[in-house]
Amino acid sequence: xxxxxxxxxxxxxxxxxxxxxxxxxxxxxxxxxxxxxxxxxxxxxxxxxxxxxxxxxxxxxxxxxxxxxxxxxxxxxxxxxxxxxxxxxxxxxxxxxxxxxxxxxxxxxxxxxxxxxxxxxxxxxxxxxxxxxxxxxxxxxxxxxxxxxxxxxxxxxxxxxxxxxxxxxxxxxxxxxxxxxxxxxxxxxxxxxxxxxxxxxxxxxxxxxxxxxxxxx
Amino acid sequence: xxxxxxxxxxxxxxxxxxxxxxxxxxxxxxxxxxxxxxxxxxxxxxxxxxxxxxxxxxxxxxxxxxxxxxxxxxxxxxxxxxxxxxxxxxxxxxxxxxxxxxxxxxxxxxxxxxxxxxxxxxxxxxxxxxxxxxxxxxxxxxxxxxxxxxxxxxxxxxxxxxxxxxxxxxxxxxxxxxxxxxxxxxxxxxxxxxxxxxxxxxxxxxxxxxxxxxxxx
Numbered sequence: 001x002x003x004x005x006x007x008x009x010x011x012x013x014x015x016x017x018x019x020x021x022x023x024x025x026x027x028x029x030x031x032x033x034x035x036x037x038x039x040x041x042x043x044x045x046x047x048x049x050x051x052x053x054x055x056x057x058x059x060x061x062x063x064x065x066x067x068x069x070x071x072x073x074x075x076x077x078x079x080x081x082x083x084x085x086x087x088x089x090x091x092x093x094x095x096x097x098x099x100x101x102x103x104x105x106x107x108x109x110x111x112x113x114x115x116x117x118x119x120x121x122x123x124x125x126x127x128x129x130x131x132x133x134x135x136x137x138x139x140x141x142x143x144x145x146x147x148x149x150x151x152x153x154x155x156x157x158x159x160x161x162x163x164x165x166x167x168x169x170x171x172x173x174x175x176x177x178x179x180x181x182x183x184x185x186x187x188x189x190x191x192x193x194x195x196x197x198x199x200x201x202x203x204x205x206x207x208x209x210x211x212x213x214x215x216x217x
Numbered sequence: 218x219x220x221x222x223x224x225x226x227x228x229x230x231x232x233x234x235x236x237x238x239x240x241x242x243x244x245x246x247x248x249x250x251x252x253x254x255x256x257x258x259x260x261x262x263x264x265x266x267x268x269x270x271x272x273x274x275x276x277x278x279x280x281x282x283x284x285x286x287x288x289x290x291x292x293x294x295x296x297x298x299x300x301x302x303x304x305x306x307x308x309x310x311x312x313x314x315x316x317x318x319x320x321x322x323x324x325x326x327x328x329x330x331x332x333x334x335x336x337x338x339x340x341x342x343x344x345x346x347x348x349x350x351x352x353x354x355x356x357x358x359x360x361x362x363x364x365x366x367x368x369x370x371x372x373x374x375x376x377x378x379x380x381x382x383x384x385x386x387x388x389x390x391x392x393x394x395x396x397x398x399x400x401x402x403x404x405x406x407x408x409x410x411x412x413x414x415x416x417x418x419x420x421x422x423x424x425x426x427x428x429x430x431x432x433x434x
Contacts, residue, residue, distance in 0.1 A: 152396070156385060161381070162384075163383070164377040164381045166380070171373050175369055179369070194415045195408055198411045
Protein backbone atom coordinates (compact mmCIF):
# COMPACT_ATOMS: atom_id res chain seq x y z
CA UNK A 1 0.00 0.00 0.00
CA UNK A 2 1.38 3.38 -0.98
CA UNK A 3 0.86 6.23 1.49
CA UNK A 4 -1.36 7.94 -1.12
CA UNK A 5 -3.82 5.04 -1.10
CA UNK A 6 -4.62 5.75 2.52
CA UNK A 7 -5.50 9.45 2.13
CA UNK A 8 -9.24 9.91 2.77
CA UNK A 9 -10.20 10.94 -0.80
CA UNK A 10 -8.93 7.74 -2.40
CA UNK A 11 -9.32 5.34 0.47
CA UNK A 12 -10.86 2.00 -0.42
CA UNK A 13 -13.74 1.19 1.86
CA UNK A 14 -15.64 -2.02 2.45
CA UNK A 15 -19.19 -2.16 1.11
CA UNK A 16 -20.85 -1.52 4.47
CA UNK A 17 -18.39 1.18 5.40
CA UNK A 18 -18.89 2.95 2.07
CA UNK A 19 -22.64 2.71 2.35
CA UNK A 20 -22.50 4.24 5.81
CA UNK A 21 -20.23 7.00 4.54
CA UNK A 22 -22.66 7.88 1.75
CA UNK A 23 -25.61 7.87 4.14
CA UNK A 24 -23.75 10.14 6.56
CA UNK A 25 -22.98 12.54 3.73
CA UNK A 26 -26.61 12.47 2.59
CA UNK A 27 -27.93 12.96 6.12
CA UNK A 28 -25.70 15.93 6.76
CA UNK A 29 -26.87 17.50 3.48
CA UNK A 30 -30.55 16.78 4.23
CA UNK A 31 -29.88 18.23 7.68
CA UNK A 32 -29.37 21.70 6.27
CA UNK A 33 -31.36 21.64 3.05
CA UNK A 34 -34.77 20.33 2.05
CA UNK A 35 -34.48 16.97 0.22
CA UNK A 36 -35.61 18.48 -3.08
CA UNK A 37 -32.63 20.86 -2.95
CA UNK A 38 -30.07 18.05 -2.60
CA UNK A 39 -28.81 16.35 -5.75
CA UNK A 40 -26.88 13.11 -6.12
CA UNK A 41 -23.95 15.22 -7.33
CA UNK A 42 -24.00 17.06 -4.00
CA UNK A 43 -23.90 13.76 -2.14
CA UNK A 44 -21.04 12.49 -4.30
CA UNK A 45 -19.12 15.70 -3.76
CA UNK A 46 -19.71 15.71 0.01
CA UNK A 47 -18.52 12.11 0.25
CA UNK A 48 -15.56 12.76 -2.07
CA UNK A 49 -16.60 10.05 -4.52
CA UNK A 50 -17.92 9.92 -8.08
CA UNK A 51 -21.58 10.13 -9.03
CA UNK A 52 -21.53 6.62 -10.60
CA UNK A 53 -20.29 5.25 -7.27
CA UNK A 54 -23.31 6.76 -5.50
CA UNK A 55 -25.53 5.13 -8.14
CA UNK A 56 -23.80 1.80 -7.66
CA UNK A 57 -24.83 1.85 -3.98
CA UNK A 58 -28.24 3.44 -4.55
CA UNK A 59 -29.38 2.34 -8.01
CA UNK A 60 -32.83 3.73 -7.22
CA UNK A 61 -31.28 7.20 -7.23
CA UNK A 62 -32.34 10.03 -5.00
CA UNK A 63 -35.59 8.46 -3.77
CA UNK A 64 -33.72 5.37 -2.58
CA UNK A 65 -30.94 7.42 -0.99
CA UNK A 66 -33.49 9.67 0.71
CA UNK A 67 -35.37 6.70 2.12
CA UNK A 68 -32.15 5.05 3.31
CA UNK A 69 -31.05 8.30 4.97
CA UNK A 70 -34.51 8.60 6.53
CA UNK A 71 -34.30 5.06 7.89
CA UNK A 72 -30.90 5.79 9.33
CA UNK A 73 -32.24 9.01 10.95
CA UNK A 74 -35.23 7.03 12.21
CA UNK A 75 -32.86 4.53 13.84
CA UNK A 76 -30.98 7.35 15.53
CA UNK A 77 -34.25 8.85 16.75
CA UNK A 78 -35.42 5.48 18.05
CA UNK A 79 -32.18 5.15 19.98
CA UNK A 80 -32.88 8.45 21.73
CA UNK A 81 -35.66 6.76 23.66
CA UNK A 82 -33.56 3.73 24.52
CA UNK A 83 -32.97 4.52 28.17
CA UNK A 84 -32.05 2.01 30.92
CA UNK A 85 -35.16 1.01 32.82
CA UNK A 86 -33.91 2.00 36.26
CA UNK A 87 -34.33 4.87 38.68
CA UNK A 88 -37.25 7.29 38.87
CA UNK A 89 -39.40 7.63 35.74
CA UNK A 90 -39.40 11.37 35.06
CA UNK A 91 -35.59 11.78 35.03
CA UNK A 92 -35.51 8.93 32.49
CA UNK A 93 -37.96 10.87 30.32
CA UNK A 94 -35.80 13.98 30.73
CA UNK A 95 -32.69 12.13 29.54
CA UNK A 96 -34.54 10.72 26.53
CA UNK A 97 -35.82 14.19 25.66
CA UNK A 98 -32.28 15.58 26.00
CA UNK A 99 -31.08 13.14 23.36
CA UNK A 100 -34.10 13.76 21.13
CA UNK A 101 -33.75 17.54 21.34
CA UNK A 102 -30.01 17.30 20.64
CA UNK A 103 -30.90 15.40 17.46
CA UNK A 104 -33.42 18.11 16.49
CA UNK A 105 -30.86 20.82 17.25
CA UNK A 106 -28.20 19.11 15.15
CA UNK A 107 -30.34 18.27 12.11
CA UNK A 108 -32.56 21.36 12.14
CA UNK A 109 -33.69 22.07 8.55
CA UNK A 110 -33.49 18.40 7.61
CA UNK A 111 -35.59 17.51 10.64
CA UNK A 112 -38.27 20.01 9.63
CA UNK A 113 -38.31 18.79 6.03
CA UNK A 114 -38.54 15.23 7.27
CA UNK A 115 -41.49 15.81 9.56
CA UNK A 116 -43.42 18.38 7.60
CA UNK A 117 -43.57 16.14 4.56
CA UNK A 118 -43.32 19.13 2.26
CA UNK A 119 -40.79 17.29 0.17
CA UNK A 120 -41.27 16.32 -3.47
CA UNK A 121 -39.98 12.84 -2.75
CA UNK A 122 -42.57 12.35 -0.02
CA UNK A 123 -44.38 9.06 -0.45
CA UNK A 124 -46.58 6.96 1.76
CA UNK A 125 -43.42 4.88 2.40
CA UNK A 126 -41.52 7.77 3.94
CA UNK A 127 -44.62 8.71 5.93
CA UNK A 128 -44.66 5.15 7.24
CA UNK A 129 -41.03 5.47 8.39
CA UNK A 130 -41.81 8.62 10.36
CA UNK A 131 -44.95 7.00 11.81
CA UNK A 132 -42.82 4.03 12.86
CA UNK A 133 -40.64 6.33 14.97
CA UNK A 134 -43.74 7.80 16.62
CA UNK A 135 -45.07 4.35 17.42
CA UNK A 136 -41.68 3.23 18.75
CA UNK A 137 -41.53 6.29 21.01
CA UNK A 138 -45.00 5.51 22.38
CA UNK A 139 -44.01 1.90 23.05
CA UNK A 140 -40.79 2.96 24.80
CA UNK A 141 -42.74 5.30 27.05
CA UNK A 142 -45.37 2.70 27.90
CA UNK A 143 -42.65 0.15 28.67
CA UNK A 144 -40.89 2.60 30.97
CA UNK A 145 -44.19 3.30 32.69
CA UNK A 146 -44.48 -0.44 33.23
CA UNK A 147 -47.77 -0.63 31.33
CA UNK A 148 -48.40 -3.80 29.34
CA UNK A 149 -52.04 -3.48 28.25
CA UNK A 150 -52.57 0.26 27.74
CA UNK A 151 -56.24 1.24 27.40
CA UNK A 152 -57.40 3.59 24.62
CA UNK A 153 -57.38 6.71 26.82
CA UNK A 154 -53.84 6.19 28.07
CA UNK A 155 -52.58 5.33 24.58
CA UNK A 156 -54.26 8.38 23.10
CA UNK A 157 -52.77 10.62 25.79
CA UNK A 158 -49.23 9.35 25.14
CA UNK A 159 -49.60 9.69 21.37
CA UNK A 160 -51.01 13.21 21.71
CA UNK A 161 -48.10 14.21 23.89
CA UNK A 162 -45.61 12.78 21.35
CA UNK A 163 -47.26 14.82 18.59
CA UNK A 164 -47.15 17.90 20.79
CA UNK A 165 -43.41 17.31 21.37
CA UNK A 166 -42.89 17.08 17.62
CA UNK A 167 -44.84 20.30 17.10
CA UNK A 168 -42.78 21.96 19.83
CA UNK A 169 -39.56 20.87 18.09
CA UNK A 170 -40.65 22.35 14.77
CA UNK A 171 -41.83 25.60 16.37
CA UNK A 172 -38.61 25.75 18.37
CA UNK A 173 -36.55 25.52 15.15
CA UNK A 174 -38.84 28.07 13.54
CA UNK A 175 -38.43 30.55 16.38
CA UNK A 176 -34.65 30.63 16.44
CA UNK A 177 -34.30 27.84 19.02
CA UNK A 178 -36.08 29.65 21.84
CA UNK A 179 -36.63 28.91 24.75
CA UNK A 180 -33.28 27.30 25.73
CA UNK A 181 -33.17 23.50 25.42
CA UNK A 182 -33.16 22.82 29.17
CA UNK A 183 -36.27 24.93 29.69
CA UNK A 184 -38.02 23.32 26.73
CA UNK A 185 -37.18 19.86 28.09
CA UNK A 186 -38.50 20.58 31.59
CA UNK A 187 -41.60 22.21 30.16
CA UNK A 188 -42.33 19.13 28.02
CA UNK A 189 -41.89 16.81 31.03
CA UNK A 190 -44.28 18.98 33.04
CA UNK A 191 -46.83 18.85 30.22
CA UNK A 192 -46.48 15.08 30.16
CA UNK A 193 -47.48 14.88 33.82
CA UNK A 194 -50.25 17.47 33.38
CA UNK A 195 -52.00 15.69 30.51
CA UNK A 196 -51.76 12.36 32.34
CA UNK A 197 -53.36 13.99 35.40
CA UNK A 198 -56.26 15.18 33.20
CA UNK A 199 -56.73 11.71 31.73
CA UNK A 200 -56.53 10.17 35.20
CA UNK A 201 -59.84 11.85 36.03
CA UNK A 202 -61.59 9.63 33.49
CA UNK A 203 -59.38 6.53 33.41
CA UNK A 204 -58.47 4.24 36.33
CA UNK A 205 -55.34 2.84 34.63
CA UNK A 206 -53.90 6.32 34.11
CA UNK A 207 -54.93 7.28 37.63
CA UNK A 208 -52.82 4.47 39.10
CA UNK A 209 -49.88 5.56 36.95
CA UNK A 210 -50.17 9.16 38.03
CA UNK A 211 -50.08 7.96 41.63
CA UNK A 212 -46.69 6.34 40.99
CA UNK A 213 -45.33 9.33 39.07
CA UNK A 214 -46.36 11.97 41.56
CA UNK A 215 -45.00 9.89 44.46
CA UNK A 216 -41.60 10.42 42.76
CA UNK A 217 -41.86 14.21 42.78
CA UNK B 218 -88.36 25.77 -20.68
CA UNK B 219 -89.40 22.14 -21.00
CA UNK B 220 -89.99 20.18 -17.79
CA UNK B 221 -87.07 17.93 -18.72
CA UNK B 222 -84.61 20.82 -18.61
CA UNK B 223 -85.23 21.19 -14.89
CA UNK B 224 -84.50 17.57 -13.82
CA UNK B 225 -81.31 17.49 -11.71
CA UNK B 226 -79.17 15.49 -14.17
CA UNK B 227 -79.59 18.00 -16.98
CA UNK B 228 -80.15 21.14 -15.01
CA UNK B 229 -78.23 24.18 -16.26
CA UNK B 230 -76.35 25.77 -13.45
CA UNK B 231 -74.62 29.12 -13.26
CA UNK B 232 -70.82 29.03 -13.25
CA UNK B 233 -70.48 29.54 -9.49
CA UNK B 234 -73.26 27.11 -8.70
CA UNK B 235 -71.73 24.42 -10.95
CA UNK B 236 -68.30 24.95 -9.46
CA UNK B 237 -69.74 24.53 -5.98
CA UNK B 238 -71.59 21.39 -7.05
CA UNK B 239 -68.39 19.83 -8.43
CA UNK B 240 -66.46 20.74 -5.28
CA UNK B 241 -69.16 19.21 -3.09
CA UNK B 242 -69.05 16.02 -5.13
CA UNK B 243 -65.24 15.93 -4.91
CA UNK B 244 -65.25 16.62 -1.17
CA UNK B 245 -67.72 13.86 -0.47
CA UNK B 246 -65.57 11.44 -2.51
CA UNK B 247 -62.36 12.56 -0.79
CA UNK B 248 -64.26 12.19 2.48
CA UNK B 249 -64.42 8.44 2.10
CA UNK B 250 -61.44 7.63 -0.07
CA UNK B 251 -57.84 8.75 -0.20
CA UNK B 252 -57.30 11.39 -2.93
CA UNK B 253 -55.18 9.00 -5.01
CA UNK B 254 -58.13 6.63 -5.20
CA UNK B 255 -60.49 9.24 -6.62
CA UNK B 256 -60.49 9.84 -10.39
CA UNK B 257 -61.99 12.70 -12.37
CA UNK B 258 -64.43 10.15 -13.81
CA UNK B 259 -65.63 9.42 -10.27
CA UNK B 260 -66.19 13.12 -9.66
CA UNK B 261 -68.05 13.51 -12.97
CA UNK B 262 -70.22 10.52 -12.16
CA UNK B 263 -70.97 11.68 -8.62
CA UNK B 264 -71.96 15.12 -9.91
CA UNK B 265 -73.96 13.62 -12.81
CA UNK B 266 -71.98 15.53 -15.43
CA UNK B 267 -69.51 14.64 -18.18
CA UNK B 268 -65.77 14.36 -17.69
CA UNK B 269 -65.08 17.23 -20.15
CA UNK B 270 -67.32 19.46 -18.07
CA UNK B 271 -65.19 18.73 -14.98
CA UNK B 272 -62.11 19.60 -17.05
CA UNK B 273 -63.69 22.83 -18.22
CA UNK B 274 -64.02 23.94 -14.60
CA UNK B 275 -60.74 22.46 -13.44
CA UNK B 276 -58.40 22.52 -16.46
CA UNK B 277 -55.53 21.62 -14.13
CA UNK B 278 -57.21 18.23 -13.63
CA UNK B 279 -57.12 16.27 -10.42
CA UNK B 280 -54.42 18.31 -8.70
CA UNK B 281 -56.41 21.52 -9.21
CA UNK B 282 -59.67 19.90 -8.14
CA UNK B 283 -58.00 18.41 -5.07
CA UNK B 284 -56.57 21.77 -4.08
CA UNK B 285 -59.89 23.52 -4.62
CA UNK B 286 -61.69 20.88 -2.55
CA UNK B 287 -59.00 21.25 0.11
CA UNK B 288 -59.47 25.03 0.18
CA UNK B 289 -63.20 24.57 0.51
CA UNK B 290 -62.69 22.09 3.37
CA UNK B 291 -60.19 24.52 4.92
CA UNK B 292 -62.84 27.27 4.79
CA UNK B 293 -65.32 25.00 6.51
CA UNK B 294 -62.76 24.13 9.18
CA UNK B 295 -61.91 27.78 9.70
CA UNK B 296 -65.60 28.52 10.22
CA UNK B 297 -65.72 25.96 13.03
CA UNK B 298 -63.67 28.31 15.15
CA UNK B 299 -65.76 31.34 14.28
CA UNK B 300 -67.60 31.67 17.56
CA UNK B 301 -69.25 34.86 18.92
CA UNK B 302 -66.91 36.55 21.36
CA UNK B 303 -69.31 36.62 24.30
CA UNK B 304 -69.91 34.66 27.48
CA UNK B 305 -67.36 32.57 29.38
CA UNK B 306 -64.30 31.38 27.43
CA UNK B 307 -64.30 27.62 27.98
CA UNK B 308 -67.88 27.02 26.78
CA UNK B 309 -66.94 28.94 23.63
CA UNK B 310 -64.02 26.57 23.11
CA UNK B 311 -66.36 23.61 23.70
CA UNK B 312 -68.76 24.84 21.03
CA UNK B 313 -65.92 25.37 18.54
CA UNK B 314 -64.63 21.86 19.27
CA UNK B 315 -68.14 20.46 18.79
CA UNK B 316 -68.24 21.91 15.30
CA UNK B 317 -64.69 20.79 14.52
CA UNK B 318 -65.28 17.23 15.75
CA UNK B 319 -68.55 17.05 13.77
CA UNK B 320 -66.51 17.93 10.67
CA UNK B 321 -63.98 15.18 11.50
CA UNK B 322 -66.79 12.70 12.12
CA UNK B 323 -68.48 13.54 8.82
CA UNK B 324 -65.39 13.54 6.60
CA UNK B 325 -63.47 10.72 8.32
CA UNK B 326 -61.23 9.02 5.73
CA UNK B 327 -60.88 12.21 3.72
CA UNK B 328 -59.90 14.09 6.86
CA UNK B 329 -57.18 11.54 7.63
CA UNK B 330 -55.85 11.62 4.08
CA UNK B 331 -55.85 15.40 4.17
CA UNK B 332 -53.90 15.71 7.40
CA UNK B 333 -51.57 12.78 7.08
CA UNK B 334 -50.26 14.01 3.77
CA UNK B 335 -49.82 10.47 2.52
CA UNK B 336 -51.40 11.45 -0.75
CA UNK B 337 -49.66 11.23 -4.12
CA UNK B 338 -50.90 14.69 -4.99
CA UNK B 339 -49.40 16.12 -1.83
CA UNK B 340 -47.37 19.22 -2.58
CA UNK B 341 -45.95 22.02 -0.52
CA UNK B 342 -49.01 24.02 -1.67
CA UNK B 343 -51.49 21.63 -0.06
CA UNK B 344 -49.31 21.52 3.06
CA UNK B 345 -49.54 25.32 3.13
CA UNK B 346 -53.35 25.15 3.02
CA UNK B 347 -53.47 22.81 6.01
CA UNK B 348 -50.93 24.96 7.86
CA UNK B 349 -53.12 27.98 7.15
CA UNK B 350 -56.01 26.32 8.98
CA UNK B 351 -53.77 25.60 11.97
CA UNK B 352 -52.60 29.19 12.06
CA UNK B 353 -56.16 30.48 11.76
CA UNK B 354 -57.24 28.26 14.65
CA UNK B 355 -54.41 29.62 16.80
CA UNK B 356 -55.36 33.19 15.95
CA UNK B 357 -59.03 32.55 16.75
CA UNK B 358 -58.11 31.12 20.14
CA UNK B 359 -55.78 34.00 20.99
CA UNK B 360 -58.45 36.52 19.96
CA UNK B 361 -61.01 34.78 22.16
CA UNK B 362 -58.54 34.82 25.02
CA UNK B 363 -58.25 38.57 24.44
CA UNK B 364 -54.49 38.35 23.82
CA UNK B 365 -53.07 40.78 21.29
CA UNK B 366 -49.31 40.34 21.64
CA UNK B 367 -48.82 36.66 22.51
CA UNK B 368 -45.32 35.82 23.75
CA UNK B 369 -43.42 32.79 22.39
CA UNK B 370 -44.36 30.50 25.29
CA UNK B 371 -48.08 31.19 25.05
CA UNK B 372 -48.04 30.86 21.27
CA UNK B 373 -46.13 27.60 21.44
CA UNK B 374 -48.56 26.21 24.02
CA UNK B 375 -51.59 27.02 21.86
CA UNK B 376 -49.98 25.57 18.74
CA UNK B 377 -48.96 22.40 20.58
CA UNK B 378 -52.50 21.96 21.84
CA UNK B 379 -53.90 22.41 18.31
CA UNK B 380 -51.53 19.71 17.04
CA UNK B 381 -52.54 17.45 19.91
CA UNK B 382 -56.22 17.98 18.98
CA UNK B 383 -55.41 17.03 15.39
CA UNK B 384 -53.60 13.91 16.58
CA UNK B 385 -56.54 13.07 18.82
CA UNK B 386 -58.93 13.39 15.84
CA UNK B 387 -56.84 11.02 13.72
CA UNK B 388 -56.46 8.49 16.53
CA UNK B 389 -60.18 8.78 17.26
CA UNK B 390 -61.01 7.91 13.64
CA UNK B 391 -58.44 5.12 13.76
CA UNK B 392 -59.94 3.62 16.90
CA UNK B 393 -63.51 3.33 15.70
CA UNK B 394 -64.55 6.77 17.01
CA UNK B 395 -63.95 6.00 20.68
CA UNK B 396 -64.38 7.63 23.22
CA UNK B 397 -67.76 9.29 22.49
CA UNK B 398 -67.54 12.79 21.00
CA UNK B 399 -68.78 14.58 24.12
CA UNK B 400 -66.17 12.92 26.29
CA UNK B 401 -63.43 13.65 23.76
CA UNK B 402 -64.49 17.29 23.62
CA UNK B 403 -64.49 17.75 27.41
CA UNK B 404 -61.18 15.94 27.69
CA UNK B 405 -59.59 18.25 25.09
CA UNK B 406 -60.88 21.34 26.89
CA UNK B 407 -59.44 20.04 30.17
CA UNK B 408 -56.10 19.43 28.47
CA UNK B 409 -56.19 22.98 27.15
CA UNK B 410 -56.49 24.34 30.68
CA UNK B 411 -53.88 21.90 32.02
CA UNK B 412 -51.16 22.82 29.52
CA UNK B 413 -51.83 26.53 30.05
CA UNK B 414 -51.44 26.00 33.80
CA UNK B 415 -48.05 24.35 33.19
CA UNK B 416 -46.92 27.24 30.96
CA UNK B 417 -48.21 29.76 33.52
CA UNK B 418 -45.44 28.60 35.91
CA UNK B 419 -42.83 30.03 33.55
CA UNK B 420 -44.71 32.83 31.78
CA UNK B 421 -46.42 35.84 33.37
CA UNK B 422 -48.71 36.47 30.36
CA UNK B 423 -50.08 32.93 30.48
CA UNK B 424 -50.36 33.16 34.26
CA UNK B 425 -52.67 36.17 33.99
CA UNK B 426 -54.79 34.31 31.42
CA UNK B 427 -55.08 31.23 33.58
CA UNK B 428 -56.30 33.48 36.39
CA UNK B 429 -59.18 34.64 34.16
CA UNK B 430 -59.98 31.14 32.92
CA UNK B 431 -60.02 29.45 36.29
CA UNK B 432 -62.15 32.27 37.75
CA UNK B 433 -64.79 31.04 35.26
CA UNK B 434 -64.75 27.47 36.54
